[in-house]
Amino acid sequence: MRKNYIFGALFVIAGLLIAIGPKTIFAVCNSDGEMTMKCFYVAQTELAIGIAIAILGVVLAILKDSAAQITASIALALNGIITILIPDVLIGVCKSAHMHCNAVTRPALNILGALVIVLAAIGIVLFREKDSKVNE
Amino acid sequence: MTVHLEIKNLRKDYKRGETVFSAVKDVNLEVNGGDFISVVGHSGSGKSTLLNLIAGLLLPTSGEILLDGESAIISSDDKASRLRNTVIGHIPQGQSLLSNLTVFDNVRLPFYLSEREGDPSAQVHELLTGLGIGSLAGSYPNSLSGGEARRVAIARALINKPAILLADEPTSDLDAENTDEIMLLFKRIAKEGTAVIMVTHDQRTLNAVDRSYTMEDGVLSNHSV
Amino acid sequence: MSNKPLTIWQLAVANIKRKPLRTAGLIIIVALVAFVLFAGGILSVSLKNGLESMKERLGADLLVVPVGYDEGVEGIIVKGEPAYFYFDKSVETELEKVEGVKSVSSQFYLTSLNQDCCSVPVQFIGFDPETDFSIQPWISEVYSKDIKDGELIIGSDITADENNRLKFFGEEYTVAAKLEETGTGLDQAVYANMNTLVHLFGAAKEKGLTFIDTIDPESSVSSVLVRLEDGYDLDEVTHNIRASSDGLQVIKTKSMVTGIADDLDGLVSVIYVFAALFLVVVLIMLVIVFSVTANERKKEFATLRALGASGKKLARLVITEALLICGIGGSAGTIVSAVIVLSFSTYIGDRLGLPYLQPGIAGVFGIALLALAVSLGLGPLGSAYTAGRLNRREVYLTMREGE
Known part of the structure; x- marks a missing residue:
């Protein structure tokens, strides 16, 4: 089925952006000096979450059983939620509204996280539809 | 009560540059419900123009078309379309099914082109089953064979129980077996009271019809079978 | 189907x-x-x-700053880039005497340090509650009491901690109110009265801000806001001010806005x-x-x-x-x-x-x-x-x- 290839590819792209983005495209603020900033840890944690999302995307593309596809989608949605919670609640970013991590990294992660959640939700619906068709 | 269609001195002129050219020249024709007639001619002879005139898709230059004694030449497009939708079943030339719709939707489509009450679904299934293609209701046209597609087009032409059935080259691209079956079908439809007017250049159909006419350069002439 | x-x-x-x-x-x-x-x-x-919103916020007709600091003050107002510069307080009294000037009020600027590395330097703006006509109207929209010594009013982009306090140069200050958003650089500023600013200045000096060693906060100001008497022309008064003393840069807020x-x-x-x-x-x-x-x-x-x-x-x-x-x-x-x-x-x-x-x-x-x-x-x-x-x-x- 082509559907889960497309979804898998989208999750891999989103996952890689979440993983590498906070260190490159929408980088967190520089941490020079001895104190390490919150955003540095945000970037580190998102690296792990992003890689997990990318791997789950590959898994989703390979999986053929629709129950397994739905499970992978649920896992992806949860990872999407964590992606958002890290800069917003769990770790947080620099207080100043104009610092790069607050003005750029945080919204970028929010959007990517939301994208992962929305895609996963659409995926769950589509994979379930396929399932019910088989059962008919 | 069956229909009585009378065509008197019907003429359709086209201008090509300076010269006027008549696609249909002073045609006279009378068809009654139950008749199965054919108009034979080469392409370009004016036979399709004649069908389009009868269907009200074209307005004649002069002449009369009388349907049960009343003029069927209507200048309002809306009214002409409604008349066509209710009185005439049309089987256009070639592959005429709408490729974006299923067989089921193709057949019931004419029902919804005028204001009507009710649900034609049962009728659609009945028609399709009667034509031996009941199982194809959910298929899309591109998966049908030529003979199947032609049957769907016939079912679609019959959905509004028309008084006149117009068929434009209904057997083109069909093998002998399919051609015979469709001729039998038209005979049956005619027997039930519909006037069937078929335009064709297929000689194989000639012995199926009640009367046959020849069309050449816009002139219709009687032609005994 | x-x-x-x-x-x-x-x-x-x-x-x-x-x-x-x-x-x-x-x-x-x-x-x-x-x-x-x-x-x-x-x-x-x-x-x-x-x-x-910037037009409304400025409230003054003319802004007088030390020569060469016109870009500095524009940076503060438009882009939120912190800056500090000083001249003698006597300028204020001199300007008051200039023909066509209705009222004047001085402000005192200071910036914070990158204390922990997760914060950007903050612009402090000290005002004189007696004469100020440019900041207090906006404070009164969100805070009806007088600003006491040691209290801060913060721009909309500054975030206080859970206890409504902010720490600068090792000391904590109470945040009395937060101003509404203006979209200008002033959203990133912290306001206080002159006494609080003098206190902050001392604390900054203690923390080793050497560049202000020679400045006496009691006798210095950073800018003077000027309002014109009705019927006087901007250019005319600008000319009068320039004639009255040297070392002053006069900025017409109107031309800043039109720029x-x-x-x-x-x-x-x-x-x-x-x-x-x-x-x-x-x-x-x-x-x-x-x-x-x-x-x-x-x-x-x-x-x-x-x-x-x-x-x-x-x-x-x-x-x-x-x-x-x-x-x-x-x-x-x-x-x-x-x-x-x-x-x-x-x-x-x-x-x-x-x-x-x-x-x-x-x-x-x-x-x-x-x-x-x-x-x-x-x-x-x-x-x-x-x-x-x-x-x-x-x-x-x-x-x-x-x-």
Whole structure:
């Protein structure tokens, strides 16, 4: 089925952006000096979450059983939620509204996280539809 | 009560540059419900123009078309379309099914082109089953064979129980077996009271019809079978 | 198989569904239009709001600063770039005597350090509660009591801790109130009375801010705000001030505003011209695409005619298809644009380097509706030509012989 290839590819792209983005495209603020900033840890944690999302995307593309596809989608949605919670609640970013991590990294992660959640939700619906068709 | 269609001195002129050219020249024709007639001619002879005139898709230059004694030449497009939708079943030339719709939707489509009450679904299934293609209701046209597609087009032409059935080259691209079956079908439809007017250049159909006419350069002439 | 009546709407849905590539292409193009319209709308309105709010905020006719620091003070007001500079307090009393000056009030600037590395330096602005006419009107909107010594008023971009306190140079201060957003650099400033500022100054010195060693905060100020007597001309008073003493730079707030307004007009007209050009190009493209597709679909339309569809119905079918495509594209583009533009508003404002004040929810909704309406309007406009041709009798309606 082509559907889960497309979804898998989208999750891999989103996952890689979440993983590498906070260190490159929408980088967190520089941490020079001895104190390490919150955003540095945000970037580190998102690296792990992003890689997990990318791997789950590959898994989703390979999986053929629709129950397994739905499970992978649920896992992806949860990872999407964590992606958002890290800069917003769990770790947080620099207080100043104009610092790069607050003005750029945080919204970028929010959007990517939301994208992962929305895609996963659409995926769950589509994979379930396929399932019910088989059962008919 | 069956229909009585009378065509008197019907003429359709086209201008090509300076010269006027008549696609249909002073045609006279009378068809009654139950008749199965054919108009034979080469392409370009004016036979399709004649069908389009009868269907009200074209307005004649002069002449009369009388349907049960009343003029069927209507200048309002809306009214002409409604008349066509209710009185005439049309089987256009070639592959005429709408490729974006299923067989089921193709057949019931004419029902919804005028204001009507009710649900034609049962009728659609009945028609399709009667034509031996009941199982194809959910298929899309591109998966049908030529003979199947032609049957769907016939079912679609019959959905509004028309008084006149117009068929434009209904057997083109069909093998002998399919051609015979469709001729039998038209005979049956005619027997039930519909006037069937078929335009064709297929000689194989000639012995199926009640009367046959020849069309050449816009002139219709009687032609005994 | 659905038994739902086969309406024009259903027919249109089936048609666009069964041509996924063409439909997706058109939807993306219309989505781009909606994206540009919404983003352009928000941008231009935010810039205009920012300028208005800066005009209101300044409150003074003239700003007097030490020579060479006109850019410094503009940086503070427009871009939120912290700066400090001082001259002698006596300037204030001298300016009061200048002909045409109605009232003066001095301000004292200071910046904080990058104390922990997660914060940017903050601009402190000290004002004299006795004479101030530029800051207190705004404080009174959010805080009705007098500002006591040691209390801070913060701009909308500054965040206090949970206990409503902020720590500077090793000491904690109470935040009395937060000002409303202005979209200017002043959102990143912290305000206090002169006594508090003198205290902060001392603490900064202790923390080793050596560059201010030679300054005595009791006898120094950074800028003097001037209001004119009615009937006096700006240029005239500026001239009078220049004549009265040396080493002063006089900034007309009006020309600061008009300078920004000029920049802004250029930017906004670029946005408008780009959006308009884009709109026209897309409209022309849609007209062409719809008419080319109609040519390809001649047979389909002729069949519909033969089955009893009027020309009007065909026109409605084509317009409905166009509306569906533009509706989906317009909504998608507006939503994506809203997510991106609203999320990154701080960054956009910073990059533009101009006062940027986003409209409220109602304003955002208004712009979204407008973007949606225009992109939806592309449907009927783009397909009108084709629909008109289909509605004409005899042109499209017959399948030619031999076809």
